[in-house]
Amino acid sequence: MFKLVLLALVLQSVELSPGQEIEAVRLMQEIRCVVCEGQSIADSDAALAQDMRLFVRTQFSLGAEADSIRIALAQRYGDEVLMRPRMSAHTLPLYLLPFVFLGVGALLIRTASRKT
Amino acid sequence: MIAELGRFLLALALALSVLQMMGGWRASGATATLAGKVSANAAYAALVSVVIAFALLIVLFLQSDFSVAYVAGHSHVDKPLFYKIAAAWGGHEGSMLLWCSLLVGVGAALAKFALNHDVSLKFRAVSIQGGLQILFLAFAAFTSNPFDRLVDIPVQGADLNPILQDPALAIHPPTLYIGYVGLSAAFSLAVAGLIEGRGGAAIAAALRPWALFAWSALTGGIALGAWWAYYELGWGGWWFWDPVENASFMPWLIAAALIHSAIATEKSGNFAGWTCFLAIMAFSLSTLGAFLVRSGVLTSVHAFALDPERGLWILAIMTIIAGGGLALFALRSGKLGSGSGFSLSSREAFIGANNLLLVTVAGTVLFGTLYPLISGALGDTGISVGAAYFNFTAAPFLAALLILLPLAPFLPWRKQGFNRRLAMRSAVWILAGVLAGIWALILGATPIAVGAAAFAGWTLAGIAADVWHHRVIVGMASRFSLAGRVLAHAGVAAIALGAVADSTGRPETVRALAVGETLEANGFMLTLDAVQRADGPNYLADEARIGVTGRSLTELRPQRRFYTAGETTTREVAIRSGVGGDLYVSLGEPRTRDDGVIAYEVRASFNPMVWLLGLGAMLIALGGLTAFVGNVAAARRRQ
Numbered sequence: 001m002f003k004l005v006l007l008a009l010v011l012q013s014v015e016l017s018p019g020q021e022i023e024a025v026r027l028m029q030e031i032r033c034v035v036c037e038g039q040s041i042a043d044s045d046a047a048l049a050q051d052m053r054l055f056v057r058t059q060f061s062l063g064a065e066a067d068s069i070r071i072a073l074a075q076r077y078g079d080e081v082l083m084r085p086r087m088s089a090h091t092l093p094l095y096l097l098p099f100v101f102l103g104v105g106a107l108l109i110r111t112a113s114r115k116t
Numbered sequence: 117m118i119a120e121l122g123r124f125l126l127a128l129a130l131a132l133s134v135l136q137m138m139g140g141w142r143a144s145g146a147t148a149t150l151a152g153k154v155s156a157n158a159a160y161a162a163l164v165s166v167v168i169a170f171a172l173l174i175v176l177f178l179q180s181d182f183s184v185a186y187v188a189g190h191s192h193v194d195k196p197l198f199y200k201i202a203a204a205w206g207g208h209e210g211s212m213l214l215w216c217s218l219l220v221g222v223g224a225a226l227a228k229f230a231l232n233h234d235v236s237l238k239f240r241a242v243s244i245q246g247g248l249q250i251l252f253l254a255f256a257a258f259t260s261n262p263f264d265r266l267v268d269i270p271v272q273g274a275d276l277n278p279i280l281q282d283p284a285l286a287i288h289p290p291t292l293y294i295g296y297v298g299l300s301a302a303f304s305l306a307v308a309g310l311i312e313g314r315g316g317a318a319i320a321a322a323l324r325p326w327a328l329f330a331w332s333a334l335t336g337g338i339a340l341g342a343w344w345a346y347y348e349l350g351w352g353g354w355w356f357w358d359p360v361e362n363a364s365f366m367p368w369l370i371a372a373a374l375i376h377s378a379i380a381t382e383k384s385g386n387f388a389g390w391t392c393f394l395a396i397m398a399f400s401l402s403t404l405g406a407f408l409v410r411s412g413v414l415t416s417v418h419a420f421a422l423d424p425e426r427g428l429w430i431l432a433i434m435t436i437i438a439g440g441g442l443a444l445f446a447l448r449s450g451k452l453g454s455g456s457g458f459s460l461s462s463r464e465a466f467i468g469a470n471n472l473l474l475v476t477v478a479g480t481v482l483f484g485t486l487y488p489l490i491s492g493a494l495g496d497t498g499i500s501v502g503a504a505y506f507n508f509t510a511a512p513f514l515a516a517l518l519i520l521l522p523l524a525p526f527l528p529w530r531k532q533g534f535n536r537r538l539a540m541r542s543a544v545w546i547l548a549g550v551l552a553g554i555w556a557l558i559l560g561a562t563p564i565a566v567g568a569a570a571f572a573g574w575t576l577a578g579i580a581a582d583v584w585h586h587r588v589i590v591g592m593a594s595r596f597s598l599a600g601r602v603l604a605h606a607g608v609a610a611i612a613l614g615a616v617a618d619s620t621g622r623p624e625t626v627r628a629l630a631v632g633e634t635l636e637a638n639g640f641m642l643t644l645d646a647v648q649r650a651d652g653p654n655y656l657a658d659e660a661r662i663g664v665t666g667r668s669l670t671e672l673r674p675q676r677r678f679y680t681a682g683e684t685t686t687r688e689v690a691i692r693s694g695v696g697g698d699l700y701v702s703l704g705e706p707r708t709r710d711d712g713v714i715a716y717e718v719r720a721s722f723n724p725m726v727w728l729l730g731l732g733a734m735l736i737a738l739g740g741l742t743a744f745v746g747n748v749a750a751a752r753r754r755q
Contacts, residue, residue: 018622025623030504040503043353045704083502091499094487098480098509105472112386113458113465 016060024060028053031073032081040083052077118172119184123263125169126213129220130257132162133249136223140243144236144312152239156227159242162249163224166217173213173262174204183269186210186262192273192681194654195281202286208426209262211289215406216252218297223249226301231322240308241301241322248300251433259429278655278679278686284344292337292364296402298330299371299395303441306395310444313451316388320381323395325747327378328600331371332740338364339733346726347689354618354729357506362485363405369478370398373471375743380467383529386455387468393445394471400438401482406430408485459532466524473513473520480509511564518571518612521605522578526585541581548577552613559620559724572612579605593753596746604739607732614728617697624700624721630713638722640666640699647706647716655679657688660703660716664692674703674718697724 016024028042033049041049041056052073059069073081085091139155173186177200182188190207191200205214223245231238256262302323309319341364346354355361374394381391458464484501491499522545527533552573556566583602589595627635629644636642643663650659650673657677664670672690679686689702704717 021623030502032500032502039356043356080500082504083500084504084508085499085501090491094484094501094505095509097483098476098513101476101479102472102513105476108390109465109468109472110460112390112455112468113460 016057020060023066024056027066027069028056030070030083031056032083034077034081052081118176118179119181119263119265122169122172122176123257123261125165125172126216126253126257126261126263129162129166129169129216130250130253132158132165133220133223133246133253135246136162136227137243137246137250140227140239140241140246143239144243144308152235155239155242155246159220159224159227159246162220163217166213166220166253170204170213170217173210174201176263177201177204180273182271182273183265184262185264185266188266188270188273190273192654194681196653198283199281199286202281205289206280206286209256209260209264211293212252212256212260213262214290215293215297216249216256218293219245219249219252219300222297222301226304230301230305230326234318234322237305237308237312237314237318237322240312241304244304244307244311245300248304248437251436255426255429255433259426272681278677278682278684282344282348284340285348288337288340288344291333291340295330295332295334295337295371296364296367296399296405298326298333299367299399299402301326302330302371302374302395303399303437306392307441307444310392310448310451313448315385316381316391316452316455317385319452320378320388320391321751323391324375324378324382325744325751327371327375327395327398328740328744328747331368331375332737332744334364334368334371335733335737335740338368339730339737342733343730347691348686354726357481357503359485360409362481362506363408366478366481367398367401367405369474369481370394370401373474373478374398375740376467376470376474380464381455384455384458384464385453386458386464387471388452388455389445389449390471392449392452393442394475396438396441396445400434400441401478403430403434403437456530458530461527461532461534463524463527463529463533466520466527469520470517470524473517477510477513480513481506484509511568514612515568515571518568518575518609521608522575522582525582525601542578545574545577545581549574552576556616556620559617561616561620565616565619568612569616572609572616575609575612576606579609593746593750596742596749600739600741600743600746602739603742604736607735607737607739610728610732610735612732614725614732617725617728618723621697621721621723624719626717626719628707628709628715629718630709630715633715635718635720637699637720640664640720640722642672642701642718642720644716644718645671650675652677654681658703658706658716660718662690662701662718664699672699672701674701676703676705693727695725695727697722698726 025042029040031041031052033039033041033044033046033052035046035048041052055073056069059072070082074086079085085094087095135158136155139151139158143149143152143155176184176187177191178197180187180191180193180200182191186207186209190203190210195203204210223242226238226245227242230241305323305326306319309322341361342354345356374391377387377391377394380386381388455464484505487501488499523538523542526538526541549570550573553566553570556569561569579602582605583598586598589598622638625635625637629635631644631646634641634643641664643665645661645663647658647660650657655677657675659673659675662672662674664672670692672692674690675688677686677688678684687702687704689700691701692699699720700723701718701720704719706714706716709715
């Protein structure tokens with residue numbers, strides 16, 4: 001019985017409030033469609049993307065936070081679904097490097113300004 | 117016969133490029149005027165032969181000569197005439213021939229127009245350009261010859277990917293390539309200057325008009341691509357941070373930094389080494405762009421060609437160009453001379469900040485695009501870097517650019533420039549910023565977008581003040597350069613505002629509609645009145661007639677096309693543009709409901725003020741061209 005209810009919940013398309021819908025679409029744009037190379041699930045027609053969209057909507061309708069949905073998706077489909085990678089030892093360079101560029105560049109300008 | 121002639125002309129252009137390189141090298145050393153003549157005439161002859169070769173390729177497409185592999189792979193007997201012609205540069209081999217034609221064209225233009233008062237530097241540059249021509253012509257002739265014949269001749273041809281059969285996309289590659297390849301002139305001049313041991317100011321003055329022209333074309337090419345993505349891919353997006361888009365955005369950013377730093381170098385000798393470095397990097401990144409797009413190393417929405425072997429070739433060429441250029445830079449940059457120093461609130465300092473931010477964004481985009489490859493090579497798969505990352509990291513730097521931009525034109529060269537007058541003047545701009553912020557708030561923007569709008573408002577007010585303050589100006593050349601600066605800067609602000617407005621768009625509405633049913637999107641009522649057949653020359657199509665009631669009454673006709681030759685389906689969206697924004701409707705698959713009624717998937721969304729983006733891009737390109745004209749005029753007068 002419980003399984004049937006769950007199935008019905010999954011199959012029916014979920015109606016969200018306008019605010020939740022905007023939040024859901026914003027999240028969908030950050031989730032990569034695993035089978036379609038480089039597109040987000042918001043932009044893809046693939047069946048899997050439809051499933052993933054439904055999953056996101058269902059989670060939002062159940063009151064889940066965007067971050068917890070992100071983690072749930074990453075656990076299910078792997079970290080590569082996150083188009084903005086989570087901060088970790090492996091992705092730290094991605095977030096540090098812009099600041100390295102900025103710092104080195106600022107030093108270069110300072111040096112150039114002091115020449116006489 | 118035509119194909120064999122084309123193949124011969126390609127080889128001839130290669131041989132003439134060798135002559136151009138050797139003649140140019142001799143002519144720049146001594147007073148060998150004969151060598152100079154030989155070099156220049158070889159450059160012109162190479163241009164003639166490569167242009168005829170390209171024309172012959174188009175003739176092959178018009179004849180649908182499917183014994184030629186490239187034609188068979190990219191054309192079809194049923195294809196409309198215009199796309200038969202455009203298909204000549206729609207695939208890898210043809211686009212490579214286009215690249216070579218433009219590269220040879222730049223060589224001939226350098227021989228004809230560049231530096232007629234400094235023949236030694238001129239012919240050194242013509243010689244370097246000849247070297248570039250050899251690299252790419254050899255690549256085209258040996259690995260990607262569009263004139264190769266097939267053994268088994270197909271009857272019909274495989275057709276070009278239907279989403280590429282589009283007017284904007286037909287002119288997108290040539291425009292983009294003019295930009296990419298135009299940057300080769302800046303590269304050759306910078307390398308020639310380093311070899312000749314010239315001072316930074318002379319090199320900057322020599323390469324600036326070429327960089328301006330190339331950058332304008334690059335802007336136009338990128339904008340055409342974004343416009344195409346907007347109406348052809350059917351998702352309503354215009355910038356996806358796709359690797360292919362990033363590949364064109366990086367040289368654009370570097371070229372934008374280059375045209376600014378070259379001004380400072382020309383004026384006061386500051387940033388001399390940096391300007392040469394940017395000139396080398398700009399063309400290297402253009403080549404990297406070709407490598408990324410054509411090798412299929414990075415799979416993306418539009419990696420149309422998958423051929424790693426060619427990628428290795430381009431990688432080798434790139435190593436020669438970037439590695440050679442940078443090694444030379446490391447050895448010779450001491451001769452460029454250093455500037456006289458400047459205050460941290462001078463024009464130079466702000467140009468430095470502009471460069472710092474633009475190059476940081478370019479570096480971040482480059483690193484982010486390649487990071488999945490790097491971490492994959494280290495055995496760590498499962499990282500993807502997409503739009504969300506680039507928006508998150510690039511946005512703060514671009515916002516900082518908007519804040520600094522309007523102040524720079526009011527600052528003096530070298531000297532300290534912040535004073536009470538500038539403070540009073542810019543205080544008024546804050547008001548414009550607040551107004552723009554309120555506008556974004558009313559549109560329902562996120563806090564970040566409200567901030568971006570406020571910065572753009574501040575920028576626009578500052579640009580208006582720039583025009584007003586400098587309205588009394590002497591000389592045609594200065595007027596052109598002011599107009600160019602103002603137009604391009606206003607374009608940047610317009611794009612920022614357009615991006616803010618676009619971010620406030622509501623999610624699309626998707627419904628399955630049977631004939632007679634209605635859906636509501638952003639205050640518009642869309643009724644599916646009928647669905648009819650609307651077949652074209654080489655496709656079958658369903659066309660929906662959707663009546664729109666809302667602020668005004670119109671009919672939209674989106675199509676769903678099936679191209680028989682390639683067995684692919686595309687959506688042709690219907691767009692109703694207005695001042696407020698675009699109503700954007702696409703038609704999807706039909707489905708039969710339980711009661712036997714056929715319902716069509718209809719997607720509708722409203723994209724606020726997308727026209728701001730197009731306007732911004734046009735202003736930037738126009739501004740670049742205006743500055744180019746002013747620059748050329750000034751150079752003429754100096755001679």
